[in-house]
Amino acid sequence: MIQLLVMAKAPVPGRVKTRLCPPCTPGEAAAIAAAALEDTLDVATQISAVRRVLVIDGDYAAPPGGWERVPQRGVGLGERLAHAFADTALPGVPSLLIGMDTPQVTADLLTAAAVTLRRDGAVLGPADDGGWWALGLTDPADAEVLPHVPMSRADTGKRTVAALRRRGTRPTFLPGLRDVDTAVDAITVAALCKSGHRFPTIVADLLPAAGPVMTGSPA
Known part of the structure; x- marks a missing residue:
């Protein structure tokens, strides 16, 4: 078993998804961010975990169903990520951290990532933009390298x-995913989401100029 961490920022206009503006207004960008976060939390709730923790920047309640809430702390993303692993550490339990972007x-992808993390000790899911969408570590001290890694x-x-x-930890790679930074990203990712999710619906409503967003397989 693993614990699952979701690193997120409260969807407040002007503080999230600012690269969606334009064409979105700050309020529309926040609505898209909220849908992404809600869908991510819904999927994360489906997988088996010892504990689920929302590591949040800002005022946003933990979801029902046994979720815990831990505030982010630190200066800069790398420091906040390192503290997320340290502040939630459970002895002997690997942590899989994902974002809201x-x-x-899918639950299948997260379940497979958890299995790989338990087997290999560390995992990293690369993002199409050169970053990463998931990081799993058995030893939370390994995250101490993150403040020294240039982010974004x-x-x-x-x-x-x-x-x-360099610390002696060799993460196994997970499948790559595209994260949402720009309007083009949002439209592309929305087409990959399962029908019934909030994200493709709101992207289709708020970014209609790009054409209709077709959703993937049924949930």
Whole structure:
């Protein structure tokens, strides 16, 4: 068993998904972010875990169903990620951390990631933009490398892997996913989401100029 961490920012206009503006207004960008977070939490609730923790920046309640809520702390994303692993550590229980920017993630993918994490000790899911969408560690101290890794760059994933390897940790790669930064990302990712999810519906409503968003297989 593993524990699952969801690293997120409260969907407040002007503080989330600012790269969606334009064409979105800050309020529309926040609505898209809220849908991405809600879909991610719904999927995360479906997998087997010792504990589920929402590691949140801002005011946002933990979902029902046994979720815990831990505030983010630190200066900069790398420091916040390192503290997320440290502040939620459970002795002998690996932690799988994901973000809120890949609402196309599925319960099957997270379950497979958890199995791989238990088997191999560390996992990393690369993102199409060069970052990563998931990081799983058995030893939370390994996350101490993250404040020294430049974040939100085309080589963030490679630098993260290199930093972990220098500590003697060799993460197994998970399937890659595209995260949502721009309107083009949102439209592309929405087409990969299962029908019935909030994200493809709101993207179709708020970004109609890009054409209809076709959803994937039924939930």
